[in-house]
Amino acid sequence: xxxxxxxxxxxxxxxxxxxxxxxxxxxxxxxxxxxxxxxxxxxxxxxxxxxxxxxxxxxxxxxxxxxxxxxxxxxxxxxx
Numbered sequence: 878x879x880x881x882x883x884x885x886x887x888x889x890x891x892x893x894x895x896x897x898x899x900x901x902x903x904x905x906x907x908x909x910x911x912x913x914x915x916x917x918x919x920x921x922x923x924x925x926x927x928x929x930x931x932x933x934x935x936x937x938x939x940x941x942x943x944x945x946x947x948x949x950x951x952x953x954x955x956x957x
Contacts, residue, residue, distance in 0.1 A: 881956065888952050 920936030 884956050885952075888956070892948065892952075 916937055918936030922933040924931040
C-alpha cells in the first residue's frame with residue numbers, strides 16, 4: 878500500500894519539477910516564444926477598462942485539464 882503511494886508521490890514530484898522548469902525558462906526575457914500562446918487561447922476572456930482589468934483563462938484551463946487528465950491516466954497505467 879505505501880509503496881504505491883510512494884511511487885505516485887515520486888512521479889507527481891518529477892512532473893511538478895518539470896512543469897516548474899518549463900515555466901521558469903518561459904519567463905526569461907530572451908527565452909524562445911514557445912509558450913506565448915499560453916493564456917491567449919480563443920476561450921480566454923480578457924476585459925481591460927480604464928481602472929479595471931479582468932482575466933478568466935477558460936480555454937487555457939480546459940487545455941490544462943485535458944493534458945493533465947491524459948498524463949495522470951498514463952501515470953496510473955504504468956504504476957499498476
